[in-house]
Amino acid sequence: MTKIGYAISQVLEKFLDEQGKRLKPATMRKYREVIELLKDCLNGYAYQSLDKEESGLYKREDMKFCDVFGSEKILPGTGEFMGYFMVRKVIAGKEFLKYSGTVTKKLAKWLHAEGFVDERSAEFAVEAGSEASKVLPGAEELSNMLYDIEEYISSDELIEEVFDHFSIMDVKPDGVVLSGLFDTRRFYVKLPHGVVDKWHDGWEASLQLGKTGDGWHIISAGNVYPL
Template sequence: MATMAIDEALTRFLNEQRARLAPRTFHTYEEVIDLFRDCMNMYGPNILDERDEKRWREAFDNGDEDAFTRLLDAGYIESMLGEFLGYFMIRKVMAGQGLLRAAGTVTKKLVTWLAEQGVIEREIAAAQAARAADAARDLPRADRLAEALHQLSLKTPHRDPDTTDRWVEEGIPLPITKVEPGKLWFDENIGPLAVPSEISDLARIGWEVTVVLAFTRNRWWLVEVGNVYP
């Protein structure tokens, strides 16, 4: 396989896109790649083997905060895609619908380009491109779901765990296990939670939601909502 540093690959990718894209679209590509670079420099060291971790650590301890993307091989890019689309864009970036959609579109183009350059295997690129395409569709939808659930939670009258029959406040997101019109179920035998049809239309089985829920008066109530992870 061909080798090049992550920063070199990202720069070459953007240079090729600049030649074919309108300036406004290219600016969005730059924004996504900059965010992806930040994600890799923040979380990439967690996936390094001993040899590469040693190289990264030496440079980082000497003040190079971008050592991961500056030093390490572009083959690591596809390994970071899940972190970027499944966590970073949801939890760490205040992104609008357009940027969330673009994160999937741009990274799909990127992994396809990496395969064309011989940096990653075409089979791997195809799988990651499909994942990115899903993200382009699902990230904006999950963002809308999170906002709709938040608005619903503001209407909940029961906010004291001492006055409820059951109080669920997990440290990790809960998976949605069942969806019916106007109803949601979550892991740990939670549900049905009555919701507007707007919410049940957006929700998907398997998506995970950071929530606080209360059971009282023979029904479930949504108390707080954090992020939705598709």
């Protein structure tokens, strides 16, 4: 049995009010910042998962997502929040990225304890939050390392270039074999061992690869998506 009749914005404010009773001011500021970012994510993207009837209601109300829908819509949006929004839309250091997962985990537990969501939904979100706390800082570190090894290739040297989200298919002594989400060919790229060690199975990196006479190189590196 879950509670109904509370808008997302009201539920999240209640969560923050209760956390404020036990947390130090500095920690509370981080909690509030994470929750505000979660609201931004829900308001900006969660409408895409609405069914036809819900979409009609959303358009008629002409209000922000978090002021229209209730607590049952919070946890389904946390996957996109941690896996996309915090990586792509937020400029943050490793510590704050870790906090985003921690706060999401705390929120999920609180929502269940207060009767806003069922146990299964909360458990799934708690696991996702724990995983995000572990992998988001490492993904940010890898993103910075890839940026540091970008290479300039002149138009005279450039034979071909590919923009894609790449995953590691195989590790070689002095590099990796990558495959794109859209271009599924195999691209062998020489990388320092330190970079290869940071790139875990299942992680995707947004890269621009350029081919010259001596192989493929990273021309431009974007975000790393670990979730």
